[in-house]
Amino acid sequence: MGRVAASSLVFLLAIIVDKGLPSPLAGKEAWNYVEVRDGAHMFWWLYYADSQSAGYKDLPLVMWLQGGPGGSGSGFGNFDEIGPLNKDLEPRKTSWVQAASVLFVDNPVGTGFSYTDRPDAYATNVATVASDMLVLLKHFFTERAEFQGVPFYIFSESYGGKMAAAISLELTKAIAQGTVKCNFAGVALGDSWISPLDSVMTWGPYLYTTSLLDDYGLAEVSSAAEAVKKAVEQQQFVKATELWSVVETVVEQNTNGVNFYNILTQEPDDKLASIAGEDFISLQTRRHIRPLHSQSLSELMNGPIRKKLGIIPQNVTWGGQAEEVFSNMAGDFMRPVVDIVDQLLTAGVNVTVYNGQLDLIVDTMGQELWVKQLKWDGLSGFNKLRWTALDDPTSPGVTGAFYKTYKNFSFYWILKAGHMIPSDQGPMALQMLKMIIQQD
Known part of the structure; x- marks a missing residue:
């Protein structure tokens, strides 16, 4: 697994034609495994930014973390939410790749194409999840040094937000210590299991x-x-x-x-x-796991995508260890990480919270409650602000969201969206992304 595997458009087209499916968008990709601990192998998949106005080195890098725990970013986040192609392998008009390079990581280990060699190699808490991710990020930014200087953002959804908060704090420490070289620009917590x-x-x-x-x-x-x-x-x-x-x-x-x-x-x-x-x-x-592993997505990932990637071990099935991932994290599941968000804000890290109006599992009322518990010294200033309306990109004059920004903290209220905002309101999610990565 030591080699770096990169697709070419010709190779991908050959697979797609073989399956009788539409052609994908042109673009450069890379993927690989990193052994983050003995017996724990984590899979990542990178899409280079595909913009007509700028090269990938002039655009940010966004890492996407899925929820669950046990939901696969390389699968659900990629083909159901923000990747360049949908599950039918047709171009997605609201893909985030047009604004940034996008890195999908299947974490915790055992998620998606990531896998463990033995039962005791699963993560049992967010501290281990963060430690594993730091190993992966160190490898990634060392092997792909061209990304060390571009703004790096972590975006997340659901339980992915809890993991993203812990990862962001450890990454901030690692950068200060010089053990990871990257330009960390902020973290975005989407419908996240923070409290x-x-x-x-x-x-x-x-x-x-x-x-x-x-x-x-x-x-x-x-x-x-x-x-x-x-x-x-x-x-x-x-x-x-x-x-x-x-x-x-x-x-x-x-x-x-x-x-x-x-x-x-x-x-x-x-x-x-x-x-x-x-x-x-x-x-x-x-x-909470099967909705992220629909039959059609599973068939895609374990069929043409597995064939395309070419590095998935024979005994590994996409999503095959998802239930074990969830069960091993059960003791950590209900622990809050509000204190970690506080530490990020105090350290000057840009933090964004965004939530869907129609989400129940992580309802906006609950998100607002934990935000009001923050000890961050900028909270009173944030609370004094009135929110600003944002037009729905597809319907000028119709409100699609509200937002507030104060110092290094932002909150977006996304209307007519449930838990998976990019799936429900793709144009609004893309506009939000552009606002966040350009605010610096």
Whole structure:
């Protein structure tokens, strides 16, 4: 796995033609594995910026981290959200590659095409996740020194935001110590699991105010959430994770299957019927991992994409270790990382929070609660600002988002979007990206 594998457009076209699928956008790519620990192999996939107005060295580098934990950035983030091609291998008009080079990393180890050689090599907390990523980033910026000077941003979604916060703090320290050479420009936390308890405690009120719970349902959801709160306060985090799952079941039962990723959609009846017979890990895998590993995406990744990459070990299946990734992180799942965000802000790191209006799992109400808990000395100034409206790029005069920026902290409220903002509101997400990477 020591060699660097880079595709050529001709090679990719040959595979696509062989499958009878449309041609991709022209562009330069690279990918490889890094052994971040003994028996722990992490996969990365880079798309060089494809802009008509600037070369890739004149544009930022964005690393994208998916949620779960166990969701694959090389798969879901790439083909369902921001990569140059969609799942049908057709060009995406709102791809982030037109504004920046994009680096997808399958993390924690065991996610996507990343893999472990043995059961004890999985990460069990964000500290290990951050340590693993620092090994990968050191390798990446050493082997691709042309990226050392370009602004480097970490963008994330869901649990990826929790990991991104921890990674950003360790990266800041490593740069100061001279062990990693890069121009770290900021971190963006999208619908991120920064303060799990604040999310859970606001599910009831949010659903009630959107007419998705009645008084009885509100009482039941709130009661179940209080049990989670008690477990967190007692530092019983494995128990808290299990009780969090119970709250989700109570929500599903009282809303007739509201979708946690977008409250305007609903889970099919057959999924609801299976709840009673599932154990905790299987239930959470169904709710939060399988949506990132649809059958069509799995067939793409384990078929033509695997063939294209050419370096995936024979015994590795894309997404094959995702459930183990999630179960090994269960004890860390409900731990907050608000203090880490505080440390980033105090250190002068640019931090952006962005959230979808229709997201339930990480509802905006919960995000605003933990932001108000920050000890950062700029918080009072941020709170005094009124937000600014942003037009929907596809509908001039129609509001697509609101945002506020004060010193090194920004918050974007993305309208008509659920948990996966680039999937739901691609043009607005791309505009936000451009605003964030140009604000310096």
